[in-house]
Amino acid sequence: MSLAITDVEAIWLRVPSLDEPCEWGEDAFVVRVYTDTGLVGIGESDSSPSVLAAIVNGPSSHSTCRSLRDVLIGENPLDIGRLWEKMYDETSYLGRRGAAIHAISAIDIALWDIASQCYGVPIHQLLGGQRRSVIQAYGTFIPQESGAANGAAVARLKGDGLTALKFGGGQFGLDADRDVKVLAEIREIAGPDMAIAIDLVYRWKTYTHAARQIERMQPYNLMWVEEPLPPDANADLRRLAQTFPVSIAGGEGLTTVAEFEEFIVKSKPAIIQPDLTRCGGITEARKIAELACRHGTRLVPHGFSTGILLAATVQFLASEPDGNLIEYSQSDSPLFTDLVANKITLFDGMVAVPETVGLGVTLDEEVIARYRVKTR
Ligand code: MG
Secondary structure (H helix, E strand, O other): OOOOEEEEEEEEEEOOOOOOOOOOOOEEEEEEEEEOOOOEEEEEEOOOHHHHHHHHHOOOOEOOEOOHHHHHOOOOOOOHHHHHHHHHHHOHHHOOOOHHHHHHHHHHHHHHHHHHHHHOOOHHHHOOOOOOOEEEEEEEEOOOOOHHHHHHHHHHHHHOOOOEEEEEOOOOOOOHHHHHHHHHHHHHHHOOOOEEEEEOOOOOOOHHHHHHHHHHHHHHOEEEEEOOOOOOOHHHHHHHHHHOOOOEEEOOOOOHHHHHHHHHHHHOOOEEOOEOOOOOHHHHHHHHHHHHHHHOOEEOOEOOOOHHHHHHHHHHHHHOOOOOEEEEEOOOOHHHHOOEOOOOOOEOOEEEOOOOOOOOOOEOHHHHHHHEEOOO
């Protein structure tokens, strides 16, 4: 079947103005890939929108430093694997990790969206078939200073039927005593049956500090400890993983199967957390999942952006052997709550796998118009 890509649109969204601080979830990078048949694919990357807009829009410099628009226009969007390699090769001067792979991730998701619409079958079927119709969710929130605010967040999660939660960011991880106090409060409010994970976003800087904190937190029965140490601290991460019974998780910032292989081999995490909008898209996430399976490492994708990432992750997990847990953001940013008009919702602490063709997401054009930053 022959289609042709006619344009790639980079959309930079930001809730605060450019001179105001921006929190997690308050900006987003969305792409739309247009074809000569009228089919349009949607993707996103949870990265720096200004950098990614430049990578998509160009202008191109030379054969290994091209804009993704230039790489893709005129190509058949159904050639997903070939186009992944073409994008990778022809942006190689931008570095083989990081932002260029983030931009490729957004395009890759949009190409799967197009392929699914073109063939008229769900993405999970193109990925090998549906293994589950519902996926257990865990809710992620940023803890506040006040115990009452954290209590309200936990109550909201319980109201959605969630039986697992994660918190991190804000001030969490910066003060040893306060961190233990916040965890104790949240465990008290959540009750003994709630699974609780914590996310340190690299804030514990040394093995000694991390080990001490994990010991102090052992009575609160953690589901996992996420990114306790800087991502390059492989030896110390491995030591934590091998010393304590708690699961060490990480990898949301990593790109490509090569980087995940290094992480798994050197750090020995119990859980890897690729973000589909950063790791290289659905195409690369499948390779990462195979790698994780070979090493006996669990895969629980990262997801704290818009309803586009949520929809892509649901399709991916629906087809994965180890795909029974999904992150569900508790962000109140309009880019999470409203950008996708038909965002996948929670019921009884789970999400249902939709039988849509493509991602099945409808973008709210008014939200785009309100928060769009002009790039070209
Ligand atoms: Mg995290």
